Amino acid sequence: MSYKFTQRIIRAQSSSDLSEQLEDADVDVLRAVGMSGRLHSIGAGIVRALGSTRGESQGQLVADLHKALSIQYPMLSNLEAKAAAVIAIEQWLRPHCSACHGRGFELIEGAPKLSDVACGECHGSGKVQILVPKKIEPATVWAGSLIDREVDRFRSSVQRRLGR
Numbered sequence: 001m002s003y004k005f006t007q008r009i010i011r012a013q014s015s016s017d018l019s020e021q022l023e024d025a026d027v028d029v030l031r032a033v034g035m036s037g038r039l040h041s042i043g044a045g046i047v048r049a050l051g052s053t054r055g056e057s058q059g060q061l062v063a064d065l066h067k068a069l070s071i072q073y074p075m076l077s078n079l080e081a082k083a084a085a086v087i088a089i090e091q092w093l094r095p096h097c098s099a100c101h102g103r104g105f106e107l108i109e110g111a112p113k114l115s116d117v118a119c120g121e122c123h124g125s126g127k128v129q130i131l132v133p134k135k136i137e138p139a140t141v142w143a144g145s146l147i148d149r150e151v152d153r154f155r156s157s158v159q160r161r162l163g164r
């Protein structure tokens with residue numbers, strides 16, 4: 001899936017939010033995005049959040065993922081299932097350590113070069129550091145891969161409807 005195509009989907013989603021005037025080509029994308037989003041609400045919700053620059057609430061996305069988690073992990077409490085949903089979404093949207101931007105090493109001061117000193121925030125992993133309680137860790141991992149699958153399904157569904 002190309003970056004450009006993802007950007008088109010995101011544009012169509014935000015157009016529908018703002019009820020903007022649309023070009024004909026965008027109407028097709030908008031219709032495909034709308035229909036695919038009803039079938040794959042988690043995938044559509046994540047792509048929407050990816051394009052969000054205004055910090056909109058992700059309430060619906062959290063609720064959809066929370067529901068899927070409650071079915072898959074009935075032993076978790078309501079609060080635990082919701083926490084797993086919120087963490088999985090956060091990790092998916094911002095996978096990289098914010099201090100080193102995923103590079104894993106400190107920058108050399110005053111030079112555009114990486115040092116050989118591991119990043120103090122992520123200890124060289126380059127990944128975002130969220131302390132996940134042991135009890136919900138498997139559910140969080142499962143939710144992350146569900147998001148992956150749902151994003152793929154949503155995007156392929158849009159593509160299929162656009163006949164490409």
Ligand SMILES: [Zn+2]
Pocket residue numbers: 097098099100101102103104105119120121122123124125126127
């Ligand atoms: Zn780091």
